[in-house]
Amino acid sequence: MTNHWIDYQHSDVIMAIGGNTAENHPVSMKWIERARENKGAKLICVDPRFTRTAAVSDLHVPLRPGTNTAYLGGLIRYILENELYHEEYVRSYTNAPFLIQGDFSFDALTGLFSGVEDDPLRSAKRYDRSSWQYQKDEYGHDAADTSMQSPDCVLQLMRKHYADYTVDKIAEIIGCDRDVLEESYRLFATTGQRGKAGNILYAMGITQFTHGAQNVRAIGIIQSLLGNMGLAGGGVNAQRGQSNVQGATDMAILYHIMPGYMGTPQQAHHASLADYLSQETPEAGWWTNKPKYFVSLLKAFYGRHAVEDNEFGYQWLPKLDGNDHSHIAMYKSMAEGDMEGLICWADNPAVSGPTASDKRRYTANLKWLVSVDLFETETASFWKETGKNPEDIDTEVFVLPAAASYERAGNKANSGRWIQWQWKVQDAPGECQSDLWIVNELFKRLRDLYAEEGGTVPEPIVNMAWQYDDSGGQIDIVKVCQEINGFHVDSGSLVENFLALQDDGSTACGNWLYSGYYNDLDRPPCKRREPETEGIGSHLQWAYAWPLNRRIVYNRCSADPEGKPWNPDVPQVWWDDQTWEWKGHDVPDFNTGLTPINSSRAPFIMLPEGKARLFSAFLSDGPLPSHYEPADSPTANLLYPEASFNPISQRFYENHVVETDADREKYPHVLTTYRVVEHYQTGIMTRNMPWLNEMMPELFVEIDEELAAELGIDNGCRVAITSKRLENQAGIEAKACVTQRLRPMMVNGRKVHVVGMPFHWGFMGMNKGAVANDLTPSVGDPNTTIPEFKASLCSIRRCDE
């Protein structure tokens, strides 16, 4: 999130798109209700289903799963065509005036940008992005046209790109009534006025697509056009669906990043530390500090073994081989027998992964599998599934019982980046141990083995600075916190924050973004609990928000170039004419040594050009979000006739998605998957809780009344659902929930039915059910490889009694 939960109270219009906030983030509704009560804010719910959020919204816009880019692209066009953007903001704070290379182009027939080439290894296409770059002026600076009239400038390129995204066309694509669609555009675009704030909140219904990253980009573009970035009540707000998943991402749980969002070194490009730093450090913007953060990270990793002469241990870091190692690719390796073992730490891919039945089959190729969890998961017990013969499976499975969150102390980062300490409430039962205890013991034993027996590459392990034990030989979490916060190597004293970090090995820091969160042993900021008095909701003395305790990032944009808040009622920062200094209710996210005009030149401090990127060469699949169908789609692409789904997205498996009309007839209905408030993720915690099972006892599939009548399905009867992934199989069974909360949609002149299923069930635990993800395809976004869970095709039939 760029903003935070409490800040929702300042919004004038809130759009919940691709996220069922009332269902999955119930506490958000406290602040949304406050905004509605105090200032008459409006809530728009954009969702295929009439959800619990829709039930309390002012406007529900039903859209076909997988057409968010079309919806958002239509909104971009609506804003541009009707001149509803915040012009001064756009001119000053975005790259709208920047000029793009003259050979940039887009082909509306194929839906491809200039620079496209084949990528046979991935069975897809890829881009040479040189034509997407900024033009340079005679001094080598990015060229711009402040009148924003040049045909090469970003604003005009956007007008051209989105010209076809008319309300009528979008209505036809997404399957929504055009008047409802236009009303939602009109309502949200009102936040382009000075003093108004519009908030877009989203979750996996935006990201889990083969074009998920572009969906998020589209939201960023809209919020920048309307001047909603950096101010109270605005923002691009990704609502995290799991406790501390924000923290997990910050700590680099994904393979392509290091802690603090620094790219993982690549073998082909970063042979030495100098190579890495020179290529990965931009010439301008905050990331010019990357060498300080990266070297401090290496010092935290390797301690006294990390010295200048050995590149601070850089060679001990694992490097990427250039291949995809995300979830889908990893399981493909497992299928091909390239993996020996797997540790599933609080992870249950046998239920949560796309095409999960295949995942369970591939797991048998492993020699060993470790599952660390609260209960026995379907992943750990894949060999117990009906139809599998344990005698044929050689995988050795280890189950390590873990402590639940209330049974251990530690800090968590919420969606709003607030890092809050959570105190332990009670001891864990039996042999259950905290994750930290388990990883500590695992590491110490590995280190001893390497020390005793050597091994292929022992240095990364034996040279690791890993001294977190207390005098009794037990893990001391405070020592870990100190390392994450960062310290001066010589004195061991904690650094104040990341401004103190150096690139010469004199400081060590486990995550620069968190630096400052535990800088005082007696009174660590993450344990602070003092509510504010200003009444704006920043609560600067409550916990610690990264970076540097900023509650709203890019908050320079909350004020105009002269430093006057766009909305004086809820100012974040402002320039005081009397004292000639910056003041604020938030920690300024810019250099306060600069005057208003100077600081307004680069308010987006993380980017080299300092401006919000309406047009960006960063993503691999295009500089402007464009409508591609999901991989499993019931219709042709109405905007780009020769395109189907994202051409850059890797094709992992052949004959895996619906691509022919014959298949479309076989699997005619659009399937979407989601969660319900009563259960959590793969249900392994909640399906072992009787009170929650009582409320949501069985897997169900929601079907509209018309389709149910057509198929002879009664409410509550058993149905079977199948998809291309389960071709020639019986499909999975669920109870029917026949409801008017789903309605047939008219798409491209044809009636399309959407059905929906929660994915919480599996074959273990107190409450068993089929795995909905057996139906979903193993395709993903080309930037992130996040799987396309939210839109696929299926067929459905009544089960014979």
Added chain:
Amino acid sequence: MRSQICLIDTSKCIGCRACQSACKQWNQLPAESTTFAGTYENPPYFSCMTWTKVVFREHNDNGRTSWYMSKQGCMHCTDAACILACPTGAIHHTDHETVAINEIKCIGCNYCAAACAFRVIGFDRSANFAKKCTFCYDRLENGYEPACSSACPTGALVFGDRGDLINQSTQRVTRMRQQGNTQAGFFHGNALKIQGVFYRMRIEYPAQPGFIDHFPVFVT
């Protein structure tokens, strides 16, 4: 008349059922064995093990879908039918003006359950007495609000001073009407002298701004 009441604002209810599970947890009520019967609502009925629950109703008004949710349970009536029906005086008003069942005096005749217009009294066959919401008497005695309202994230279920809540409700209904929801209303149960639990309803359900006949409790 009670000075502290619960207010239910159905316009803020998102059906998260935190109240329902908080009730079970605080009162240590066992889970019922249920099945999915085509609705999110579960268990289907109040019982000796289920004292409060959220009801879900789908509604179609000229092609426009609505989905209403509200927390329901004992209304702690001032003029309580269950008290009148009880032959032994087991059901009584407490010093907090809540309606409670004295299990020692209860003979298990079940008249109260039959008399309750809201059908919220359950009957424990193994113990042979009636059970229902206690308004968390034990919590009230110790200065805490009921478990259900303490769990509500949105303000759909609020415990507080009677006068304050009535004032807030009146203002909110006025504001909702100004914002275009002309059928917003406030049900304070005068007809039944229900003084324990008030409803502030988003009354598009059903079409008429209804009171007791249209009260969702009765639509089972």
